[in-house]
């Protein structure tokens with residue numbers, strides 16, 4: 001489908017939705033009122049940022065740095081750096097090439113999880129990462145949604161078999177960024193009635209509706225128990241603590257686990273549709289534990305660009321502008337009912353939380369710089 005047509009359909013869809021009464025649980029969403037046009041253009045972050053959630057191909061350093069500079073992003077954490085012999089060397093070379101601004105987290109190999117010797121091999125990977133100066137370990141959603149336990153079953157996020165690996169990460173002083181589960185709608189039937197249908201239609205493989213998968217709440221419970229089990233290990237819960245639909249639940253884990261942080265990546269559309277007063281209170285209360293992130297993916301091919309999600313076509317220049325502008329506008333303005341950064345994630349609007357400069361400085365960059373020991377002005 002030509003890009004123009006996709007955009008036309010998206011705009012039409014938004015217009016139709018805007019004319020229709022919203023179906024939303026009582027009290028869970030912000031009231032929709034027409035808002036005055038923003039006065040501030042929100043062309044870049046108001047304060048220097050650290051993007052703790054990116055996927056960068058090491059072959060596109062100049063383009064990535066150009067995008068970061070344009071948005072006032074000082075550092076980006078590359079979560080796609082792999083492990084020794086599987087991308088890590090290239091990612092470390094990119095870190096040097098970028099003057100230390102593109103910072104890799106490493107991974108372990110989940111493909112043979114639970115097999116004989118796998119725990120020891122995973123610990124050895126983390127040892128190698130730390131020895132190479134890597135600061136963090138990224139765990140993708142395959143843990144909980146795909147990896148096996150070597151006995152023919154699903155490997156639970158809180159399976160005790162993994163305890164020594166997490167304890168080694170703590171001993172190595174690594175920070176672990178963990179993605180568990182996915183948007184709750186991905187676990188609902190994959191039909192046009194699903195609020196994430198636009199995205200699921202393009203990516204049917206993202207659906208976990210099949211009963212062969214665990215349910216959303218089950219994975220989230222496993223994830224929470226994992227965080228609570230390792231008080232010495234610093235965790236970052238990806239995508240607003242993997243539960244942007246339930247800020248109360250996120251808040252409860254933050255309150256119980258001082259070692260726990262969250263990133264905002266790819267979920268401004270989701271947490272941005274809660275009551276802005278409630279979300280503003282959330283960000284004020286947890287202003288030292290929230291880390292800015294986007295889920296920006298930049299490949300070697302100039303068309304290979306992910307802005308929190310992907311559609312049928314690469315994003316247009318207008319969509320790129322909208323992504324960044326709506327992101328900054330959410331955190332910096334008190335505007336109501338405006339377009340969110342990622343149209344394919346759903347046909348609704350968000351309302352800004354208007355954070356004060358002192359809070360923005362922490363959430364955008366200072367918290368991550370402190371956690372990851374990055375030089376910071």
Ligand SMILES: [Zn+2]
Pocket residue numbers: 053054055079295
């Ligand atoms: Zn990601």
